[in-house]
Amino acid sequence: MSTDERSVIDLFSLQGKVAVVTGACGWLGSAMSRALAEAGAQVVVTSRDGGQAAEFAATLPGDGHLGLGFSQGDTDTIPGFVSEVVERMGKIDVLVNNAYGGTAPDIDNATAEDFNQAYHVGVTAYFLLARDVMLHLREQQRPGSIINIASMYGVVASYPSAYEGLSAGSPPNYHALKGGVVHLTRHLAAYWAKYNIRVNAIAPGPFPKPEVRDSVEGFIPRLEEKVPLGRMGRPEELKGAVVLLASDAGSYITGQNLLVDGGWTAW
Numbered sequence: 143m144s145t146d147e148r149s150v151i152d153l154f155s156l157q158g159k160v161a162v163v164t165g166a167c168g169w170l171g172s173a174m175s176r177a178l179a180e181a182g183a184q185v186v187v188t189s190r191d192g193g194q195a196a197e198f199a200a201t202l203p204g205d206g207h208l209g210l211g212f213s214q215g216d217t218d219t220i221p222g223f224v225s226e227v228v229e230r231m232g233k234i235d236v237l238v239n240n241a242y243g244g245t246a247p248d249i250d251n252a253t254a255e256d257f258n259q260a261y262h263v264g265v266t267a268y269f270l271l272a273r274d275v276m277l278h279l280r281e282q283q284r285p286g287s288i289i290n291i292a293s294m295y296g297v298v299a300s301y302p303s304a305y306e307g308l309s310a311g312s313p314p315n316y317h318a319l320k321g322g323v324v325h326l327t328r329h330l331a332a333y334w335a336k337y338n339i340r341v342n343a344i345a346p347g348p349f350p351k352p353e354v355r356d357s358v359e360g361f362i363p364r365l366e367e368k369v370p371l372g373r374m375g376r377p378e379e380l381k382g383a384v385v386l387l388a389s390d391a392g393s394y395i396t397g398q399n400l401l402v403d404g405g406w407t408a409w
């Protein structure tokens with residue numbers, strides 16, 4: 143006999159929850175923010191440009207969303223940012239660590255600085271943000287969900303032939319840091335499970351932005367050959383994964399990396 147009589151639709155509901163999404167105005171962040179709002183959450187969308195964040199927040203369905211300027215390049219600002227969100231929204235239930243803006247050097251020319259900068263924004267800031275949200279949840283003794291956006295390239299190497307002719311195809315610093323995100327996720331999940339805080343990753347496969355799609359002739363068909371579903375992902379195809387992990391529908395899922403990749407890593 144089940145102890146939770148809620149319907150599956152209710153389990154997926156984010157009514158009454160506050161979700162924070164970093165890099166929310168970008169290609170994938172905007173689709174995931176919309177999904178969380180559609181599921182009933184009040185969404186705090188952040189961008190380095192506060193005006194852009196506020197404008198985007200106003201387009202989301204439902205009430206009570208907030209757009210805030212936030213740059214994770216300066217990690218000293220993270221505690222103040224989390225405090226501000228808690229002050230204005232009362233709490234945080236869900237964090238989606240999505241922002242990323244590292245350099246994209248080719249493998250022959252990548253420097254230590256390329257690695258340091260990527261790591262700072264893409265791993266260090268993810269950890270510090272997650273920890274401050276955990277401290278807030280622990281203090282309020284409430285469950286929560288932290289979702290780190292990784293990549294299929296944190297799990298598998300890319301095919302050199304698929305990236306031939308692209309000056310900065312598949313940067314080594316990106317591969318290193320996304321592998322770090324996947325593994326950091328497992329570590330945090332194990333340590334924070336006792337507070338009922340779940341930590342998972344979503345690893346998107348190929349979701350090229352329009353400008354990447356148009357950059358080199360023949361590139362997209364080369365990638366498509368590697369995908370069992372035979373096509374590139376569309377941002378809205380991440381909506382289900384983020385709501386599953388954010389909501390009570392995913393209440394027994396932690397420490398996982400959910401690959402949304404059209405089957406790329408299946409063969």
Ligand SMILES: NC(=O)c1ccc[n+]([C@@H]2O[C@H](COP(=O)([O-])OP(=O)(O)OC[C@H]3O[C@@H](n4cnc5c(N)ncnc54)[C@H](O)[C@@H]3O)[C@@H](O)[C@H]2O)c1
Nearest residue numbers: 165168169170213214215240241242243293346348349350
């Ligand atoms: N698009 C893909 O094919 C793909 C595939 C796998 C993983 N991902 C991951 O998905 C996430 C979103 O990527 P996207 O494709 O939407 O790219 P995007 O460039 O559209 O979005 C990234 C966002 O992060 C913001 N950002 C960059 N540096 C920042 C900083 N220092 N502080 C705060 N915000 C900053 C950018 O302004 C942008 O809004 C990233 O973590 C990326 O690695 C993307």
